Amino acid sequence: MDLSAIDPNSTPGFSGKKADGQAVLAAEATELSELQERLFASSREGAPERVLLILQAMDTAGKGGIVRHVVGAVDPQGIEHHAFKAPSDEEKSHDFLWRIEKQLTGAGIIGVFDRSHYEDVLVHRVKSLSPSEEITRRYAAIKDFERGLVAEGTRVIKVMLHISKEEQGARLLERLERPDKYWKYNPGDLEDRALWDQFQEAYQIAIRQTDLNDAPWYVVPANKKWYARVAVQRLLINALKDINPTWPPADFDVEEEKKRLAAS
Amino acid sequence: MDLSAIDPNSTPGFSGKKADGQAVLAAEATELSELQERLFASSREGAPERVLLILQAMDTAGKGGIVRHVVGAVDPQGIEHHAFKAPSDEEKSHDFLWRIEKQLTGAGIIGVFDRSHYEDVLVHRVKSLSPSEEITRRYAAIKDFERGLVAEGTRVIKVMLHISKEEQGARLLERLERPDKYWKYNPGDLEDRALWDQFQEAYQIAIRQTDLNDAPWYVVPANKKWYARVAVQRLLINALKDINPTWPPADFDVEEEKKRLAAS
Structure with a gap:
């Protein structure tokens, strides 16, 4: 896996255009919803x-849009969504997986993590928040952790939404041009943007280190929002079809x- | 409020038919979703x-359909849904509101309770699970609790989905005739059905005892599923419009x- 060789503008496995993608998204929403009800x-x-969808990405890459437009097709009863922010002091005092484990879902549910334990090897590496030997330990801990999830019946779908730096620039500018988007903008976003290459490297390493047969990474080109949504919808549908709940x-x-009912 | 005087087949405030109701539901889903994003x-x-939608009803009245078809229009990021089952031993060892408080949502969220603390004055009254003086104490405790929610910024929307005993019979029969519905059927449902009049009386009393200016009850006729959905959608939209989030x-x-972005 070479992140720099994956074109964020590409649409692998899909030959159509935006309108085709949107039609697929709408048409398959019903299938996704029905499969989840069976689960x-x-x-x-x-x-x-159960299913666990882990979404990782640079800012503006479209995690929120995946949640709204893909996951949103499913009955809210069957979804547990959690956005991981910067950890609290209490969370920091525990192992990095402590707060993650608390958000794991029960059987029959699609869990969605907006950011995850991968922050602890991504931003921690880029900003040297942890020593490198601790980062190395975490790759192994993550693999053990995810193998445990798989063993208890979880389909772990790890998605990196892959955008280009230029596309991020355009999306940040949109947030600065639309007053209904100001709330999504944070001046700190530019500090992370300045570390773009370092973050790409950290993703590259993390993905290579933690790509498991039973919990593989999917790098989803995401410059075209419609494509990323179709691709993640397809990943969810395939996972559910593979479970084949009856x-x-x-x-x-x-x-x-x-008879009892008739007599009641 | 006289429950027996409310026709479960009626569609108060709505003069259209099923197709009209479904069109309203689809058209206003966007408004609901946008208001929630602003919240x-x-x-x-x-x-x-924040908003707290409390759904109470006899079995089959359509709580699940409200969640799927009304709440489902909203970004999953903005929803926290919790179904209260029979309490665990640990939950029983605490005050009845203990497990409820743990599920309260933060600001900006629409919380949805599928059943709630009202079970502790409904089924507890009908099946004498608590002494009558304790039930009486709970009506007051519920009012204090909900006034506290309102004071911290919660719009509390209490909905009883009101179906007729005949309609319940038809819906239970459907569950027995469709293999994809068996999982929703529980032989114990007929025990509650045999106590229909006692449950109606318990609802009547609970609603009268806990109807607050700031947290009113809405008895929603629910024999027509489409109508109940339109009505609850309207309640949510009105609550959000009243908040008028900017x-x-x-x-x-x-x-x-x-400038910083352009230079980045």
């Missing part, structure tokens, strides 16, 4: 499977219950 | 407001940031 139903009868059989005598 | 944005700059102003120098 939820099967969990009620003890099926252990409607639980009746654990009661259907005909007997019909 | 979320304003909270980032310190606005304290886009936060820039807390930075916009022109200066444009």
